[in-house]
Amino acid sequence: AVGWGLLGDKVSDSVIESLCNGPAKVVIEIVFLLHLISAFPILINPPCQFFEDILKIPSAFGPKRIFLRTLSLSILLLIALSLPNFGAMLNLIGSTTITLLNFIFPPVFFLILSQKETDTPNESTWILSKKETDTQNESTWILSKKETDTQNESTWIL
Numbered sequence: 001a002v003g004w005g006l007l008g009d010k011v012s013d014s015v016i017e018s019l020c021n022g023p024a025k026v027v028i029e030i031v032f033l034l035h036l037i038s039a040f041p042i043l044i045n046p047p048c049q050f051f052e053d054i055l056k057i058p059s060a061f062g063p064k065r066i067f068l069r070t071l072s073l074s075i076l077l078l079i080a081l082s083l084p085n086f087g088a089m090l091n092l093i094g095s096t097t098i099t100l101l102n103f104i105f106p107p108v109f110f111l112i113l114s115q116k117e118t119d120t121p122n123e124s125t126w127i128l129s130k131k132e133t134d135t136q137n138e139s140t141w142i143l144s145k146k147e148t149d150t151q152n153e154s155t156w157i158l
Contacts, residue, residue, distance in 0.1 A: 014087065048072055 019025045057064045
């Protein structure tokens with residue numbers, strides 16, 4: 001937001017490309033590269049282990065494991081090279097998932113986990129419903145919990 005506020009429409013998909021050439025830009029690029037190099041193994045390891053479990057590849061270091069991880073990285077490289085404009089794809093993925101990750105999933109997961117902590121798991125029912133309002137075609141999502149033993153009802157507006 002700061003980059004767009006300073007440069008306006010001149011900001012490219014990557015704010016780093018919009019910076020003036022100089023030592024500050026070089027330092028930022030080096031730090032960004034170090035972050036990518038250190039974060040990539042952490043991000044790629046769980047999917048690789050998932051597929052290793054599905055394909056019954058032993059977890060010990062061996063040729064099957066090397067082949068699968070090389071194949072997965074080759075597929076990622078092919079996908080990365082075949083996308084002509086990664087910025088547009090990144091904007092699409094970010095704009096479609098940010099609402100779920102920040103607003104929808106946290107309360108839903110909290111409610112699921114809090115229900116698992118109760119002694120009797122079948123004592124309540126969660127209902128997600130959409131309530132239409134009369135003003136300007138707006139709608140509200142309501143997540144409610146109805147107790148089967150009593151008439152108690154808890155409601156969260158999303």
